Amino acid sequence: KAGVTQTPRYLIKTRGQQVTLSCSPISGHRSVSWYQQTPGQGLQFLFEYFSETQRNKGNFPGRFSGRQFSNSRSEMNVSTLELGDSALYLCASSLNQRLAGPDTQYFGPGTRLTVL
Amino acid sequence: QKEVEQDPGPLSVPEGAIVSLNCTYSNSAFQYFMWYRQYSRKGPELLMYTYSSGNKEDGRFTAQVDKSSKYISLFIRDSQPSDSATYLCAMTQGGSEKLVFGKGMKLTVNP
Numbered sequence: 001k002a003g004v005t006q007t008p009r010y011l012i013k014t015r016g017q018q019v020t021l022s023c024s025p026i027s028g029h030r031s032v033s034w035y036q037q038t039p040g041q042g043l044q045f046l047f048e049y050f051s052e053t054q055r056n057k058g059n060f061p062g063r064f065s066g067r068q069f070s071n072s073r074s075e076m077n078v079s080t081l082e083l084g085d086s087a088l089y090l091c092a093s094s095l096n097q098r099l100a101g102p103d104t105q106y107f108g109p110g111t112r113l114t115v116l
Numbered sequence: 117q118k119e120v121e122q123d124p125g126p127l128s129v130p131e132g133a134i135v136s137l138n139c140t141y142s143n144s145a146f147q148y149f150m151w152y153r154q155y156s157r158k159g160p161e162l163l164m165y166t167y168s169s170g171n172k173e174d175g176r177f178t179a180q181v182d183k184s185s186k187y188i189s190l191f192i193r194d195s196q197p198s199d200s201a202t203y204l205c206a207m208t209q210g211g212s213e214k215l216v217f218g219k220g221m222k223l224t225v226n227p
Contacts, residue, residue, distance in 0.1 A: 004159070033214075042122075042219035043160070043204065056214045090159050102148045102208050105215065107159030 002026065004093050004108035012114045018079040021111045025072050025093030031055075032074040033105060034066060037088040046089075049074055050096060078113075086115045119143050122205055122218025131227050135192040139205035139218045142186065146207040146216075149181050151190045154202045154220065163190070163203075195225045 005024045013019050025032050033056075034046040045058040049068035066076040072093070078085055088110040094103035122139045129135055137151075148167055152160035166172045169183045178191040188207075192199055204220040 035215075035217075043206075043215075043217035045214050045216070048214065058214070092159070102150070102165065102210065104162050107161065109157065109159050 004091055004106055006089075006091050006108040006111050008111060009109065010112045010114075012116065013081050014116050015081055015083060017081050018077065019081060019113060020075055020077045021089055021091075021113075023074045023076075023091030023093075023108060025074070025091075026106055029093035029095055029106070030072055031094045031096040031103065032068055032072065033092045033094075034074070034076050035090045035092065036060075037090055037110070038086075043090070046076065081115045083115050086113060088112050117142055119216050120205060120207060120218045122221060124219045124221060126222040126224065128224045128226060129195055131195060131197060131225055133195050133225070135195050135199070135223060135225075137190040137192075137203050137205075137221050137223070139188050140186055141188070141207055141216075143207070143209075143216075144183075144186070145209045147210040148208045149179070149188045150206040150208075150215070151177075151179055152204040152206055152217075154204060156201075160204055195223075197225050197227050200224045 007022045031050045033048040037043045048056040052068045063079045068074045090110045092105035092107045094105045120141045150165040151163040154160040166179045166181045172179045176193045180189045202220040202222045205218040206215040
């Protein structure tokens, strides 16, 4: 079974531009979460989508947005890029079975975004 | 104060050593406590999780949770060079996919 895939793997943008990152979850997984990882703040939750609806949102400005399609694939968008948005953006998918215990989240390799 | 605190290290040990990794947290609503391992240029992968207080063992790895002290630990016995990675603790309240992570501890096991 293929793992979580993220495209592109590396991206360089300049301040003020916008960017769209893509995530394809593991087949059959319906929940997709996005995280930002930086050396200073570590891994921080951005948002979670389930059945095309945003179910949870972290504490990030409105410049960060996302969506999920009917095939569970997800995209996140960052508008008006700032230098501080340089980070590794990780996508994770899970079955969302709601059985005993938390759903295991499977992470993709991430997209390394550099803002110049 | 961050919800989850983790010493970022780095930590360097010789092969065969016992490694102890720790996190503290402030939110008493956390119920599930997880440890992730992240190799360079890869996403984190779940090592193990524990519900509420207690111990859980999986091979060379043991996770401990002390909810009264808001303190969790991961022990690695007979550490191997292949254990060299960044270890992240993560917690969730349950019924929610939002994970709150520590900053991660970079571990190097020297042959």
